[in-house]
Amino acid sequence: MGKIFITGATGTNGKALINKLLEKKADFTVGSRNPKDANHILGKDIEVRKFDFADSNTYADALSGIDKVFLLGPPLVLKVDALINPFLEFLKQQGISRVVYFSAMAADKMGATLDFHTKIEQKLQDDDFDYTILKPSFFAQNFKNYESENILERGIVFMPAGNGKAGFIDVQDIAAVAAETLTTEGHSPKTYQLTGPELLSYDDAAAILSEVLGKQITYPNPTPEQFKEVLENSGAPTFIGDYLSNVYQTIANNDVNYLTEDVAFVTGKKPTTLKAVLVRDFAI
Numbered sequence: 540m541g542k543i544f545i546t547g548a549t550g551t552n553g554k555a556l557i558n559k560l561l562e563k564k565a566d567f568t569v570g571s572r573n574p575k576d577a578n579h580i581l582g583k584d585i586e587v588r589k590f591d592f593a594d595s596n597t598y599a600d601a602l603s604g605i606d607k608v609f610l611l612g613p614p615l616v617l618k619v620d621a622l623i624n625p626f627l628e629f630l631k632q633q634g635i636s637r638v639v640y641f642s643a644m645a646a647d648k649m650g651a652t653l654d655f656h657t658k659i660e661q662k663l664q665d666d667d668f669d670y671t672i673l674k675p676s677f678f679a680q681n682f683k684n685y686e687s688e689n690i691l692e693r694g695i696v697f698m699p700a701g702n703g704k705a706g707f708i709d710v711q712d713i714a715a716v717a718a719e720t721l722t723t724e725g726h727s728p729k730t731y732q733l734t735g736p737e738l739l740s741y742d743d744a745a746a747i748l749s750e751v752l753g754k755q756i757t758y759p760n761p762t763p764e765q766f767k768e769v770l771e772n773s774g775a776p777t778f779i780g781d782y783l784s785n786v787y788q789t790i791a792n793n794d795v796n797y798l799t800e801d802v803a804f805v806t807g808k809k810p811t812t813l814k815a816v817l818v819r820d821f822a823i
């Protein structure tokens with residue numbers, strides 16, 4: 540089977556993936572810029588190696604004895620391709636060709652400043668990596684992770700998503716797909732587009748949140764300009780407003796307005812509904 544190296548291990552998707560790999564008793568180790576903090580987050584039994592995409596001196600020790608890599612770049616960062624390319628070059632030199640890359644659905648529709656997923660996908664193909672590319676839709680967990688304060692304190696969801704729809708996906712389902720592709724054969728060279736089971740607008744999501752929380756949540760449907768202004772007034776750097784607007788415009792523009800069967804194809808299980816995730820995430 541071979542030993543797996545997990546990047547992004549301490550994040551939303553990494554933690555979910557680790558649990559799936561533990562269930563499968565897979566042989567893996569994880570990388571983090573702060574191994575001590577990572578052991579705190581993940582538990583002391585997880586083997587954590589010092590790893591930073593931005594510091595090539597960390598690559599050799601981190602990748603010692605590794606056969607395949609789960610590659611996830613950080614969010615809300617520009618030029619992720621420049622950050623990750625030296626690591627891909629290192630993998631090539633070492634003859635480590637099996638890579639499961641975490642991209643995003645409609646990444647090619649997010650504009651020139653966010654073209655990094657597309658560039659990395661292209662590099663994996665051009666450099667003959669033995670790749671699987673995962674392209675998930677919007678995470679169901681974004682509501683908890685990025686919008687808790689708006690939802691719980693202001694009674695709104697506030698993203699410039701227009702009236703378009705997305706197949707919000709549970710990160711547990713993404714992790715189940717990732718774990719399968721890392722531990723079984725037949726998933727390369729392949730690209731999986733990962734969605735939940737239903738297409739929902741932000742209005743629909745607000746209605747589901749209202750039901751789950753037992754209080755009214757509304758969707759003011761901000762324009763990108765209104766959204767950016769609110770973010771800037773709250774002290775966020777300008778590029779964050781631009782970044783999120785470009786991402787959420789893929790919903791407004793109907794670029795992610797479709798469902799796929801790829802979760803069920805890979806895992807044999809139907810994906811989880813947004814409502815089930817919100818009940819789980821917002822349970823008191």
Ligand SMILES: NC(=O)c1ccc[n+]([C@@H]2O[C@H](COP(=O)([O-])OP(=O)(O)OC[C@H]3O[C@@H](n4cnc5c(N)ncnc54)[C@H](OP(=O)(O)O)[C@@H]3O)[C@@H](O)[C@H]2O)c1
Nearest residue numbers: 547548549550551552571572591592612613614643677678
């Ligand atoms: N949110 C969505 O709806 C959505 C949808 C589709 C795709 N995506 C994609 O999902 C990815 C983000 O996933 P996530 O939400 O699971 O991330 P996350 O929770 O924010 O975690 C980010 C991880 O990146 C690691 N990291 C940050 N800088 C690093 C560096 N220089 N070197 C090595 N590791 C570094 C962090 O590890 P340490 O701090 O331990 O080093 C952390 O584990 C992005 O690529 C985004 O484009 C998001």
